[in-house]
Amino acid sequence: MKDDGGLRVSGMRVRYGDLTAVDGVSFTIGKGEILGLVGESGSGKSSVGRALAGLVPYEGDVTGAGPTQMVFQDPYGSLNPRLRIGDAVAEGLGRGGTRAVRKAEGLRLLGLVGLDEGVAGRYPRELSGGQRQRVALARALGARPSLLIADEITSALDVSVQGAVLNLVRELRGRLGLSVLFVSHDLAVVRYVCDAVAVMREGRIVESGTVEHVTEHPGHEYTKALLDAVPRLR
Amino acid sequence: MRTLSARVGLALVAVTLVLAVVGPWVWGEEAVRFDPLHTLEGHSSAHWLGTDDGGRDMLARTLAATRLSVWLAFLATLIGACLGVTLGALPSVLGPRGARAVTAVINGLVAIPVLLLAMFAALVAGTGTTGAVVGIGVASAPGLARLTRTLAAGVEGADYVLAARMLGTGRLRVLTRHVLPNIAEPLILSVTASLGYALLGLATLSLLGLGVRPPEYDWGRLLHDALPRVYVDPEVIAGPALAVAVAGIGFTLVGESLARAAARAPVPPGDGEEADVPLGRSPRPGPSGALLEVRDLTVSFGGVTPVRGVSFGVAPGEVVGIVGESGSGKSLTALAVGGLVPYPGRVRGSVLLEGRPLLSLSRSELGTRLAMVFQDPMAALNPALRVGPQLAETGTVHLGLTRRSALARAVARLERTGVPGARARAHPHELSGGMRQRAVIAMGLMGDPRLIVADEPTTALDATVQRRVLDLLAEINAASGTAALLISHDIAVVSSRCSRVLVMYAGRIVEELPSDALRSARHPYTRALVASVPTLDTDRAEPLATIPGAQPAPSDVPAGCAFAPRCARATSLCTTALPAFESGVACHHPHEERPRAGEEEW
Numbered sequence: 110m111k112d113d114g115g116l117r118v119s120g121m122r123v124r125y126g127d128l129t130a131v132d133g134v135s136f137t138i139g140k141g142e143i144l145g146l147v148g149e150s151g152s153g154k155s156s157v158g159r160a161l162a163g164l165v166p167y168e169g170d171v172t173g174a175g176p177t178q179m180v181f182q183d184p185y186g187s188l189n190p191r192l193r194i195g196d197a198v199a200e201g202l203g204r205g206g207t208r209a210v211r212k213a214e215g216l217r218l219l220g221l222v223g224l225d226e227g228v229a230g231r232y233p234r235e236l237s238g239g240q241r242q243r244v245a246l247a248r249a250l251g252a253r254p255s256l257l258i259a260d261e262i263t264s265a266l267d268v269s270v271q272g273a274v275l276n277l278v279r280e281l282r283g284r285l286g287l288s289v290l291f292v293s294h295d296l297a298v299v300r301y302v303c304d305a306v307a308v309m310r311e312g313r314i315v316e317s318g319t320v321e322h323v324t325e326h327p328g329h330e331y332t333k334a335l336l337d338a339v340p341r342l343r
Numbered sequence: 344m345r346t347l348s349a350r351v352g353l354a355l356v357a358v359t360l361v362l363a364v365v366g367p368w369v370w371g372e373e374a375v376r377f378d379p380l381h382t383l384e385g386h387s388s389a390h391w392l393g394t395d396d397g398g399r400d401m402l403a404r405t406l407a408a409t410r411l412s413v414w415l416a417f418l419a420t421l422i423g424a425c426l427g428v429t430l431g432a433l434p435s436v437l438g439p440r441g442a443r444a445v446t447a448v449i450n451g452l453v454a455i456p457v458l459l460l461a462m463f464a465a466l467v468a469g470t471g472t473t474g475a476v477v478g479i480g481v482a483s484a485p486g487l488a489r490l491t492r493t494l495a496a497g498v499e500g501a502d503y504v505l506a507a508r509m510l511g512t513g514r515l516r517v518l519t520r521h522v523l524p525n526i527a528e529p530l531i532l533s534v535t536a537s538l539g540y541a542l543l544g545l546a547t548l549s550l551l552g553l554g555v556r557p558p559e560y561d562w563g564r565l566l567h568d569a570l571p572r573v574y575v576d577p578e579v580i581a582g583p584a585l586a587v588a589v590a591g592i593g594f595t596l597v598g599e600s601l602a603r604a605a606a607r608a609p610v611p612p613g614d615g616e617e618a619d620v621p622l623g624r625s626p627r628p629g630p631s632g633a634l635l636e637v638r639d640l641t642v643s644f645g646g647v648t649p650v651r652g653v654s655f656g657v658a659p660g661e662v663v664g665i666v667g668e669s670g671s672g673k674s675l676t677a678l679a680v681g682g683l684v685p686y687p688g689r690v691r692g693s694v695l696l697e698g699r700p701l702l703s704l705s706r707s708e709l710g711t712r713l714a715m716v717f718q719d720p721m722a723a724l725n726p727a728l729r730v731g732p733q734l735a736e737t738g739t740v741h742l743g744l745t746r747r748s749a750l751a752r753a754v755a756r757l758e759r760t761g762v763p764g765a766r767a768r769a770h771p772h773e774l775s776g777g778m779r780q781r782a783v784i785a786m787g788l789m790g791d792p793r794l795i796v797a798d799e800p801t802t803a804l805d806a807t808v809q810r811r812v813l814d815l816l817a818e819i820n821a822a823s824g825t826a827a828l829l830i831s832h833d834i835a836v837v838s839s840r841c842s843r844v845l846v847m848y849a850g851r852i853v854e855e856l857p858s859d860a861l862r863s864a865r866h867p868y869t870r871a872l873v874a875s876v877p878t879l880d881t882d883r884a885e886p887l888a889t890i891p892g893a894q895p896a897p898s899d900v901p902a903g904c905a906f907a908p909r910c911a912r913a914t915s916l917c918t919t920a921l922p923a924f925e926s927g928v929a930c931h932h933p934h935e936e937r938p939r940a941g942e943e944e945w
Contacts, residue, residue: 150776162509178509181505181506186502186503187502189501189520189521189525191525192520197503245506249510251510267668267832268834268875269894270893271877272886275887276886296879297879297881300877300879300881300883301883324879335807336879337810338807340810340839341878342835342838342876343861
């Protein structure tokens with residue numbers, strides 16, 4: 110992982126009362142790099158994402174984070190049911206500029222995530238899960254983040270639509286030079302989307318490296334167990 | 344709003360409102376006409392409800408007082424609503440410390456008796472009408488404030504509020520844009536219901552002499568004036584007393600009916616039009632002697648039919664998988680096999696277990712011959728009971744064992760599924776997710792099930808745990824020859840554990856194939872589904888394969904092939920004619936049995 114002014118996290122700790130969810134985690138994400146954070150439930154991977162997004166307090170040093178946005182797991186809970194899609198996406202645009210400018214920018218963002226202009230006037234309940242997750246991405250991109258946190262963004266989606274969202278994340282990274290922290294429990298998905306991967310267990314990173322290296326030559330027993338557990342098509 | 348109480352409430356409110364509008368015009372003059380010759384009279388043909396100390400007609404006064412009484416109740420409710428909602432919303436715009444302080448104040452106010460608060464506020468605000476209205480308004484504020492706070496706190500935890508905060512949206516804007524619109528509905532209902540209470544409260548204050556002063560009069564004031572005569576001429580209080588009761592009951596009934604109607608989740612239409620679903624020709628039932636035989640199974644909820652003519656069989660000892668995405672009907676199929684389709688679902692077709700219709704089996708037979716495992720083990724276990732005794736219950740109830748031997752059997756079954764026997768004394772919440780699911784499987788094994796129906800048994804579990812639970816099911820199958828129907832959205836899970844796979848789409852089985860033939864599936868949907876699963880061998884240089892569009896909801900499954908709108912091979916035939924299920928596939932243009940070399944992959 111190179112040092113080119115990207116994100117650098119060292120010694121991050123997140124505590125909830127007596128529980129230490131994240132116990133001294135360090136990693137870097139280069140500019141335009143996608144880091145996969147893999148682990149099972151309770152490993153602390155989501156807490157790392159939430160801490161970087163400013164949703165939970167943490168100890169430790171974080172440098173070079175820049176504007177940070179997050180996309181959540183549940184596309185049904187992350188959009189206000191009473192706001193039209195166009196208004197939801199325009200939320201990140203601030204209140205500078207005229208209404209017309211904001212509207213045009215909102216439509217541009219929807220185009221960026223592959224949705225047509227027609228959805229701007231619709232409500233979240235009229236969209237499918239995959240479409241909603243695109244809207245959430247568009248909304249986050251409106252704030253022009255340099256770091257995007259994707260917390261299990263496809264685990265609530267059907268497999269036939271998941272691919273489209275994953276392709277979109279890769280495409281956006283290429284087009285916008287976005288750094289992404291991709292939190293997921295699914296190693297096959299992480300392998301496909303990410304450049305580098307860090308495997309978390311019980312609040313600590315037990316192994317990290319490039320995706321090829323970690324998935325093909327896992328060093329840690331736990332990583333091997335995770336890889337073994339991925340169900341394979343016969 | 345179709346219930347009797349709602350209708351009665353609406354009628355009472357309508358009468359009250361009409362009287363409030365026309366009352367003073369029609370009876371206003373008579374209500375204030377002094378008649379010194381007929382003061383303090385009881386019932387007579389001229390004055391049905393008697394007269395007051397000025398000889399004024401009580402009936403006319405009651406009817407004419409409707410407008411003021413209702414109007415004051417509206418004002419008081421308005422004051423209460425403004426105060427309550429503002430107070431309840433305040434913590435949302437304050438910092439954490441201010442929010443805690445205001446919430447504490449709200450909780451303190453709720454503890455003060457309503458009447459005490461009303462009288463105190465009335466005394467502070469001044470005597471007479473103003474005092475009464477302010478008093479009742481203030482008294483209704485704490486309850487509303489607490490409701491607002493509770494609802495707002497719920498919405499503030501939603502992901503869309505977190506997202507708005509990250510986007511830099513200010514607290515006030517989050518409140519007006521995200522929080523208030525999403526709690527408005529229950530608030531409005533609550534305010535409507537409190538109209539009735541305000542009316543009663545105002546009448547009470549006026550009755551006590553704290554409210555409306557002469558020459559003004561509302562129902563409470565009329566009661567106050569007539570009360571001393573109640574033992575002499577009881578009919579003089581009948582008018583205002585009845586009026587208060589009618590209006591109060593009316594508003595309360597309407598408010599509560601509204602709240603009930605809103606609280607009821609959108610229920611599927613119970614007696615809607617029964618959709619006429621073409622069944623198509625479905626897979627042949629399994630060979631005779633099948634352990635489970637499902638024929639033309641259709642499950643409908645009113646006009647919606649999520650399962651449309653499903654047929655399949657499971658042979659003894661066989662492990663069959665059903666794979667499908669959300670909305671394919673796979674879970675309802677599983678429920679129907681267990682006879683567990685929830686009300687008001689309607690099940691047609693037949694389900695035969697060991698050749699006997701499901702409905703003819705007694706609960707005990709069903710409980711011991713068939714085991715069901717669902718996604719959420721916590722929902723299948725009673726959180727208040729220890730795991731061992733809970734399992735033992737199956738033994739005492741269905742198998743007629745003594746408690747001691749049932750418990751021994753429970754411990755043995757738990758150990759068989761990999762739960763240490765000592766954990767039989769644990770409560771469900773003390774077990775990990777994987778252990779809980781093992782305990783549920785052990786519960787299913789208490790009888791000697793010939794079939795285990797497992798619906799997404801490992802979806803809520805971590806990958807490493809998932810694998811061990813699936814291993815357990817395979818081990819049970821190998822050791823006891825227990826057949827299994829494994830239902831999952833995960834085609835890899837199904838293919839690795841089953842010998843035969845049924846693929847469901849929009850309520851129908853579209854393909855049936857051996858699980859090692861999935862890569863050369865003939866139905867375009869199966870093929871596309873297989874291609875879209877990322878695996879550890881997926882080519883990272885290429886975009887992932889996806890299927891355009893989405894599976895139709897059960898309420899709008901199109902005529903013809905339901906997959907046609909998303910299918911590259913579809914022709915006009917596909918959109919009009921339902922493809923018959925023939926030699927393992929329901930498709931007008933299936934792929935060849937084996938892909939030729941160089942054939943374009945989906």
